[in-house]
Amino acid sequence: MIEVRELTKRYGATTAVDGLSFTVRPGTVTGFLGPNGAGKSTMMRVLLGLDAATSGEALVNGGRYTELRRPMKTVGALLDAGAVHGGRRAFDHLGWMARGSGIPVRRVAEVLERVGLAGVARKRVGGFSLGMRQRLGIAAALLGDPEVLVFDEPVNGLDPDGVRWIRELVRALAAEGRTVLVSSHLMGEMELTADRLIIIGRGRLIADTSVRELADRFRRGVLVRTPRPADLTAVIAGAGGGVDVPAGGGLTVTGLEVDAIGDMAAAHGIPLYEVTPRSASLEEAYMELTSGDTEFAAENGGTR
Numbered sequence: 001m002i003e004v005r006e007l008t009k010r011y012g013a014t015t016a017v018d019g020l021s022f023t024v025r026p027g028t029v030t031g032f033l034g035p036n037g038a039g040k041s042t043m044m045r046v047l048l049g050l051d052a053a054t055s056g057e058a059l060v061n062g063g064r065y066t067e068l069r070r071p072m073k074t075v076g077a078l079l080d081a082g083a084v085h086g087g088r089r090a091f092d093h094l095g096w097m098a099r100g101s102g103i104p105v106r107r108v109a110e111v112l113e114r115v116g117l118a119g120v121a122r123k124r125v126g127g128f129s130l131g132m133r134q135r136l137g138i139a140a141a142l143l144g145d146p147e148v149l150v151f152d153e154p155v156n157g158l159d160p161d162g163v164r165w166i167r168e169l170v171r172a173l174a175a176e177g178r179t180v181l182v183s184s185h186l187m188g189e190m191e192l193t194a195d196r197l198i199i200i201g202r203g204r205l206i207a208d209t210s211v212r213e214l215a216d217r218f219r220r221g222v223l224v225r226t227p228r229p230a231d232l233t234a235v236i237a238g239a240g241g242g243v244d245v246p247a248g249g250g251l252t253v254t255g256l257e258v259d260a261i262g263d264m265a266a267a268h269g270i271p272l273y274e275v276t277p278r279s280a281s282l283e284e285a286y287m288e289l290t291s292g293d294t295e296f297a298a299e300n301g302g303t304r
């Protein structure tokens with residue numbers, strides 16, 4: 001479990017994290033989303049004891065990172081995959097980390113196997129592709145078999161195979177009952193990976209929601225197709241619903257749920273060929289939520 005409580009982090013005049021509070025629970029993948037400069041990396045650095053909070057706190061399994069007795073066995077993190085000495089071999093790099101943390105060296109072979117690097121365990125890291133470095137960073141995070149995992153932008157720069165691999169891995173880690181927090185500035189990726197979303201902008205919480213609730217919140221009515229649109233429009237209007245005629249055909253009903261529309265049509269003997277709830281895409285929802293919170297917003301001719 002990760003608990004962030006009233007966390008604020010200032011760098012001089014810049015407030016990177018501003019009174020942020022949320023909880024990340026085990027058994028789910030939680031996406032940590034926000035535009036560039038929103039404060040995601042800063043929160044993660046404070047959580048991992050790499051930076052001190054100005055006020056408030058970020059706890060892993062109830063304690064501050066710096067107070068954890070066996071940090072690598074409690075929380076594993078992927079922050080910067082480039083940070084490995086290129087002359088080192090993959091196995092030796094992880095072996096060195098394991099020994100420094102009282103983790104049996106046999107664990108190294110296990111994690112290399114899990115991330116698909118067993119075949120290059122004796123190769124120097126300098127020759128690794130970005131995707132391989134990313135896998136090595138994840139192997140390091142998994143070394144202590146931690147309950148909590150924190151990945152900062154793990155899919156950045158990866159090809160589609162690498163992206164899919166990361167997605168499946170984080171889902172598997174959550175299914176094992178671990179707490180998994182994954183940051184990204186791309187909603188498209190989180191939509192496929194996360195169960196819950198923490199969305200921040202300018203260091204503040206914008207939304208703490210399930211992916212499903214967010215889709216519901218940005219519901220755009222119900223698309224209905226019927227061979228008797230005029231009759232259905234009259235029935236819906238009589239029940240206080242709104243009806244629009246969208247460009248693609250059919251009717252868009254607002255103010256009434258799918259079940260109510262179906263029941264009313266049945267009661268009046270009006271056949272329905274389609275009844276589909278419509279949502280804005282999560283990407284649109286995310287853009288709407290974070291507009292005004294981007295650090296380097298493009299000039300848009302004053303539409304806001």
Ligand SMILES: Nc1ncnc2c1ncn2[C@@H]1O[C@H](COP(=O)(O)OP(=O)(O)OP(=O)(O)O)[C@@H](O)[C@H]1O
Binds near residue numbers: 011014041042
């Ligand atoms: N060490 C630092 N010194 C001064 N300002 C910093 C420092 N680290 C971060 N900041 C500032 O704090 C704000 C939040 O940055 P942070 O890197 O946490 O955002 P982020 O959400 O991770 O963004 P990105 O997606 O671009 O990585 C930014 O305005 C950034 O310029």
